[in-house]
Amino acid sequence: MFQKAEFGQGGAGAVLWLARSQPSVPPRRVAVDWRDRVKYWAEDVNLVPDLGHNLGSLTWFRGLATCAALCFVAIKLTPDFGALPAAPLAVPSPSDYEEIRSQMVTPLALGADSGRHMAPTDAVAPLPQTPERPTLTLNAAIGAGDSFAHALSRAGVSSNDIEDVLARVGSDVSAGSLTPGTRLNITLGRRANRNVPRPLDALDFRARLDLAIALRRVDGVLQITRTPIRIDDTPLRIRGTVSDSLYRAARAAGATPATIQTYLRVIAQQISLDRIGPGDRFDIVVANRRAETGESEVGELLYGGLRMEGGKTLDMLKWTSDGRSQWFEASGVGARREGMGAPVSGHLTSSFGMRFHPILGYSRMHAGVDFGAPYGAPIYAVNDGVVAYAGRHGGHGNFVKLAHGGGLGTGYAHMSRIVAYAGERVRRGQVIGYVGSTGLSTGPHLHFEVYRNGATVNPQSVRFMQTAQITGRELMAFRARLAQLKSLSNGPAVAVIPASALKIASR
Template sequence: MFQRTEFEGGQAGGSAALSIDSAIPRFGEALRAPVSGAAKGDPGWRDKLAQLDLIVDLGSQIGTKTWWRGTATCALLCGATLLLAPGVKAIPTAAPVMDQTQWDEARAQAITPLAFGGDTGRRMAATEAVEPLANMPERPHIELSATLGRGDAFARVLERAGVAPDEANELATMIGAVVALDDVRPGTVMDIVLGRRPNRTVPRPVDALAFRARFDLKIEVARVDGALRVNPIAIAVDETPMRIRGRVGSSLYRSARAAGAPPSAIQEYLRAIGTQMSVSGDIGANATFDMVVEHRRAETGEVEIGRLLYAGVERGERRTQLLRWSAGGQDQWFEASGVGRSTGSWLMPVPGRISSGFGYRRHPILGYRRMHTGLDIAAGHGTPIRAAAAGTINFSGRNGGYGNYVRINHGNGLQTAYAHMSRIAASNGAHVSQGDVIGYVGSTGLSTGAHLHYEMLRNGRKVDPRSVSFIQQAQLTGDELRRFRATLANLLEIEPGAAMARRENSEGGETAANARSAGASTRS
């Protein structure tokens, strides 16, 4: 809406536009035209009506008399609209009311209400127009399939498929004599053919049964001369392992996947290599990953991927090679030298013999008997000293008769201390991981020669460090070491991608053979 004063000054936009200010006076002149005899200077009611501004801008001049008049006009118009509006109410209709039985029938047969439970499977009842058959013919045989579930019994699966219990048990016994039923994996699908039965009161007999009992064995059962016969069919399997090798690039995982490695093998590879180095920190983009995975391909075309057998990484001249090997009844990763996985929880700080144990002894310098509160480990001068476990260094520096001394807080009230160092390689407050170098063997302080004095503190009290289990590594020797090295050499002789190329060639040969067979049939 507009104020009258906003259009003062005549017309706008040419002769075709007429301002409200110019239109209202003309309307007043039209009203005043018939009036006669009015006193000069005394406007009549028509003049007052013409000058009345009914179009009020409620957004301006708020609080004035004109604004209040416009507000009252707006409220009056809105009230009149509400009073004159027609009422809204529901139109009553006569709807049939269904009982619960009728409602269930309607819901079961409707299209929309699966969400309302319309899955009862009810159907319309037969009317008088339906004539029942006196004798309905049966199909001569029925083809169906059954799946062996986890923890399911073989005979029970056959019974659920419609096989008679006695015949199901007979089949389970016959097949169990050929292959252990426990070797049949859950999820195995059995193709069953049920034959003709003498009457409707007995189950159909089994005419044929076929399933894949193992990756290398198929079982077929057929009824011959009225008796069931089991026919085991061996399937040739190529068990050449699959070797995958490539450049790490920006992501080891993505590069290995692009090279054809299965995700499970990559996860095993990362865990194995992670025991030797930091995968993210020590393996650069130019490094080469190398893995060998169990791979089986049946002559029927199926492929089975097994465990990771070998994990290697090459970083320039440095090469890490790990082979899965069974030692002590357990599989673990051994280095190419025959050193196996570490066991235990605490690392021996330096390699060497214990020259003096925990307990009372005569001090070699002071000359009197007193408590020796740690272990003396003989080692060459400059041998790296490693943290026995992860923790935070809470002392690093000179400490009286201990000489150069480092103490690590491992949490839960446990601390370890390392004394007589020739040089300290860790600063106070630093966090160290197990195996990090914190210093080097020396003979500072009250010491008669190069060695490490190693202490352990529990809740501030010094205890025998041998009360905890130190990490030990399995070592292969003799004939087992020779077999280990021969196996490693055989795996490294496998050409990368040879298994996949053999599979592609085999599939291509099968396709070509099928094509030649089809062509021969066409020509004949």
């Protein structure tokens, strides 16, 4: 076993005194190299201890000193990022700059030529002003909420020319008749000087699907040419089979979203849409106008059919009866409407039955109900009917009586003004007069009565139910129209007529 080594001074290196464990053996002196000495010292002394342990000890402070020394050395050795001194660049002369600039990409980006620019010669003379184009050709469009005059003004047409154009096309183009997206092909001519607008030389646009208008300036005066365009009005039939969705199947077959929405509302009047499933077949016929030039306009829904897998068949046709358009089944039965409409926008102030009359001063039968409403408020027909009476009627004042069929009738009293006339056919919700205080009345209100076979009944106990029905010759015409639409083939049948066959209207 060896004991602790001691360091001493030596000529060639350190001297290490070692002693054996036996006391009888004298120590002997061994020479040690300096590398062994450093290695021995480094193993005994830890310069980089863990600073998280033994806080405050001599070993911890030794590690802290080592860390501080390393940080100091790193900061002192940080390089400088300042500018390095260098020789300045030579400033190019104006001629050198122009030569370099002409060969860069910048002139190309600005629309100029590349290469060296030559100096002007004596043959070059400056112009007093830049020459203008003799004509300008513009293409404009009418936007949503835009007007014909505003679109022309936006394109640079003068106000005088706009007034002239509107005066010449006034019989063909009314306010708001041009649909958004209508294209305007405009040609502006040469102007006398820069202080006046360019004159309108030509204007072409499509006034309607069946009419094209062209204006040309001849001898200083605008002249108009109307070109009629032949139109095929054959309805468009769209059929298909429902897959996962009726809407998607109809869209894939070519129906517009608006047409499909209308079709679904019509079908929903008869059956629940939840019952429509894969395998059911839909049948849609819409009004369609197709011009010989290829443009087309899809109109309203005319017929909606459905063939279900269970065998149920539904045919709905739009038909105008008594001046009112509505949907009817193939049997001629229309939609059913239940309940009365409100005769006025007001609140109930007096009910049906015996009451003390505020003017006569005694109790008597109140044969209707009263609605409080402001003076002049509109009064509406509660259901379709015919005006049986309209005029002055004793204590009722200005009075209107409607006959609704089936022995039912309604009366409207104390009006300030009557707008219906005897014998007139009115519709549900149509205005027949205005609230007033004529007759035996203490203030503006509506006295409303309901009659069953001529006798007054409590209006709150009556619910009208109306079902439209087509009969007689009208039913025959209805079924003929239905058969005609169902016989159409898919897609529009259009006979294209050459444009050379058109007769151009005279100027």
